[in-house]
Amino acid sequence: MDDFTRRRIEKIMRHYMESTVQEQLKNQRGIGYAMDGDDVILVEQRPSKDGSRWIELPVAQFKLDAGGWRVYGLDSGGRWHLVPEIPASDDFEAQLGHVTRNELGIF
8 A cells, every 4th residue: 555545544543533532432332443555444433341442352353455445244163255245446434334234234
């Protein structure tokens, strides 16, 4: 991923994190992300059961390749699998929208 794309994704994700969690829930739930090479992992943040720390639960993975952004979901064994119902797209925000709307019920 080139620097321009990386900065654009970071800006999109900052806005997404700020606008997704309602103010009254910010102490109970959060959204975060991690970038690794050409991959972006969306995570849900929640306090641990004892409330001593925040834990991150992976929600979706976005992989950039020659065909565009592809969306992956986790199976029950913790392995990422391509979601074939969401076609690759050059529009990262559109892919993020698919995950947010969760029309397939897998995120």
